[in-house]
Amino acid sequence: MLRRIAPAAALALGLGLAGGMASAAPAPADSGSASSSLTGATPDNIAGLLNYCVEVEYLSYDEGNPPLDGLIAKYHSVNQTGGSMDYAIGTAGFINHASDRFDVKSLPVDGRKAVCQSAVKAAQPLL
Known part of the structure; x- marks a missing residue:
């Protein structure tokens, strides 16, 4: 598992992921389809x-x-x-939506867990 995180961590450090880069929260994962909060996210971002x-x-x-x-x-x-920059961004807890970046950590814990469940469901058709 550390093998996966090391390249991503190096990429994430180069990103300068400041809190000001994150956008406002999209609709929570439990409103509508299971993967509604991941619409537009790349497979690499979902993996991260x-x-x-x-x-x-x-x-x-x-x-x-x-x-x-x-x-x-x-x-x-x-x-x-x-590796992929989108993977590094996902590993840091961010979802890329086209030109917007959403910080999953800005949600309450239950919302974060719901987004994680959505990520599992969103990954299935991509496999």
Whole structure:
């Protein structure tokens, strides 16, 4: 698991993810479809978000790792020479919506857990 986070952490440090870059909250994950808050997120961003969710224990390893590993394998989100910026952004707890960036950590804990559940559901059709 540390192998996945190391390239992403290096990318995230280079991003300068300041709180001012995050946008206002989108509709909560439980309003409408399960993946409504992830509309427009790339597979790499969803994979990074799954990594974040497992790391902070909003998802169990058994629940979050199978779709995470599947997305990484299919979309090459993490490799030996670098990785995807969207993956790094997701690992830092952010969702990219086209030109907007949403900070999942701005939600209450129940909302964060709901977004993590949505990420699992959003990953399924991408595998």
